[in-house]
Amino acid sequence: xxTDPITDENLVAFLDGExxxxxxxxxxxxxxxxxxxxxxxxxxxxxxxxxRQGFDAVLxxxxxxxxxxxxxxxxxxxxxxxxxxxxxxxxxxxxAAGLGAGWSLAPADRSDGWHQAVADYQVLYSTATLTNLxxxxxxxxxxxxxxxxxxxxxxxLDQVSVPGLEFQRAQILNFNGQPLAQLTYLDGDGNPIAFxxxxxxxxxxxxxxxxxxxxxxxxxxxxxxxxxxxxxxSKTLTDAQERLATQIKI
Amino acid sequence: xxxxxxxxxxAGLPELMSRLWRYGLALSGNxxxxxxxxxxxxxxxxxxxxxxxxxxxxxxxxxxxxxSIWKNELRSRSVRRGQGLVSVEDAGLTTPDxxxxxxxxxxxxxxxxxxxxxxxxxxxxxxxxxCAYAEAAEILDIPIGTVMSRLANxxxxxxxxxxxxxxxx
Numbered sequence: 001x002x003t004d005p006i007t008d009e010n011l012v013a014f015l016d017g018e019x020x021x022x023x024x025x026x027x028x029x030x031x032x033x034x035x036x037x038x039x040x041x042x043x044x045x046x047x048x049x050x051x052r053q054g055f056d057a058v059l060x061x062x063x064x065x066x067x068x069x070x071x072x073x074x075x076x077x078x079x080x081x082x083x084x085x086x087x088x089x090x091x092x093x094x095x096a097a098g099l100g101a102g103w104s105l106a107p108a109d110r111s112d113g114w115h116q117a118v119a120d121y122q123v124l125y126s127t128a129t130l131t132n133l134x135x136x137x138x139x140x141x142x143x144x145x146x147x148x149x150x151x152x153x154x155x156x157l158d159q160v161s162v163p164g165l166e167f168q169r170a171q172i173l174n175f176n177g178q179p180l181a182q183l184t185y186l187d188g189d190g191n192p193i194a195f196x197x198x199x200x201x202x203x204x205x206x207x208x209x210x211x212x213x214x215x216x217x218x219x220x221x222x223x224x225x226x227x228x229x230x231x232x233x234s235k236t237l238t239d240a241q242e243r244l245a246t247q248i249k250i
Numbered sequence: 251x252x253x254x255x256x257x258x259x260x261a262g263l264p265e266l267m268s269r270l271w272r273y274g275l276a277l278s279g280n281x282x283x284x285x286x287x288x289x290x291x292x293x294x295x296x297x298x299x300x301x302x303x304x305x306x307x308x309x310x311x312x313x314x315x316x317x318s319i320w321k322n323e324l325r326s327r328s329v330r331r332g333q334g335l336v337s338v339e340d341a342g343l344t345t346p347d348x349x350x351x352x353x354x355x356x357x358x359x360x361x362x363x364x365x366x367x368x369x370x371x372x373x374x375x376x377x378x379x380x381c382a383y384a385e386a387a388e389i390l391d392i393p394i395g396t397v398m399s400r401l402a403n404x405x406x407x408x409x410x411x412x413x414x415x416x417x418x419x
Contacts, residue, residue, distance in 0.1 A: 009398035012405060016376070018383050044405045046412070047358065048377040054359035055272060055378040062268035065285060067260075068293045113282070 006030060011041055068209075114175045115218055115227050118182075118196045119211040121173075122229050125192040130168045130184055144170040144183070151181040151197060153224065159247045160195070162240045164188055185230075193230035193237070195244065200225035206241050208234055217241040222250030259299040262308040263292050269309065269379075270316055276374040277320050279363055287324060291316040313375065313389045361411045362404075369404035372397055 006027060013019040014027045030037040135143065141157055147170035148155040161167060165185040173180045173196075180198040187193055206219040216229040217237045228237045228244070267288050274287030294315050295302070302311055362370055375381040375389060376397070387394040 008402040008406070009395065012398055012402045013383070015405075016383075016401070043409055044402065046405045046408045050355045050358040051362060051373070051377045054355035054362075055276070055374070057355060058275065058359070059268055059272050062271045063281070063285060065267040065271055065288050065292075067263045067267060067296075068289050070293055070296045 122194045123212050127190040130192050135169050147172045147181045151179050162243050187232045191230050191232040196227050224250045254304050255302045256299040259295050290319050361408050369400045372400040373404045
């Protein structure tokens, strides 16, 4: 009787309990008769239990990851300049941690990048934070010019003006050694809004999100990542996003 | 009213997120990429929930999505960023309780992360997630024979490196 030679794939299926009864019987017999066959099986032995245990330990170190909310049809449909934006919505999520700090050493540490850092900062803002620092227009222009220079992108007051939002000032911050520009506004109800920009690699379509209890719209275009964030209604932010994305071309 | 498949996906996703993250980590070796992969997978699963067949396994369906997002969209970005795989200790993935079993598990884990991606991913699905060969083949969109040869090669390599290590001590 001639049979096909027993391959390593056959042996693995045998070890994993995926071999047919017939194949299992052939392998068992071959192992009993031929020490070389036992050696081949031994060379494929791995403690798969250890593998599973190792990865189960990894599971306990998983961060708390919220399930994202897809943009639904009844949301204000803003005519973004990017095609196929619904399909690209996922890309915006991917982008969210794009500038993350790489490896994050603390197991429980969530590492969702600069959007989260901006949100954590913005949460501390109140109306008074901005009204107490009210600048004259020439100071506003100057703060914008200085910040633009630090960011390496020329921004004019016209480009960053949004109807219904009152521009307050600009300042340069830092995220992981990269300049991050923060422009602050007050909406008609006195809600503090931040518009932040920092360099990024991948483009991402605009996406509504809620980060740390604040409404936010994030997007990226031409090597620059953007976020608009504040306690304002989502519509205020998506309208502003549309305006800013049109006005600012990197 | 929500369609049955959408509500099923919505209901199942929250408890799946950490396993999606873990699969993402096995693929990318990077916590941030793993986080992005888990989120992108969940988002796409919700958007494509109409394609989910009620009564089938949501975790397997999501693994298929995650694998495809990694290969088609995220892997190149990760490579561009130049982030190589890092050992599990550096990733902060070891448990504080380092008993013998954990030490062994950590060792195996490190060796597995050093395997080529195709072998690593297939071994992860079969040995960690407990997928049958046929399930792994479907998730990875490869023939079942390829699943077996990846497992054979991965097992051989792990066996070699782990016995080298045992010999050295």
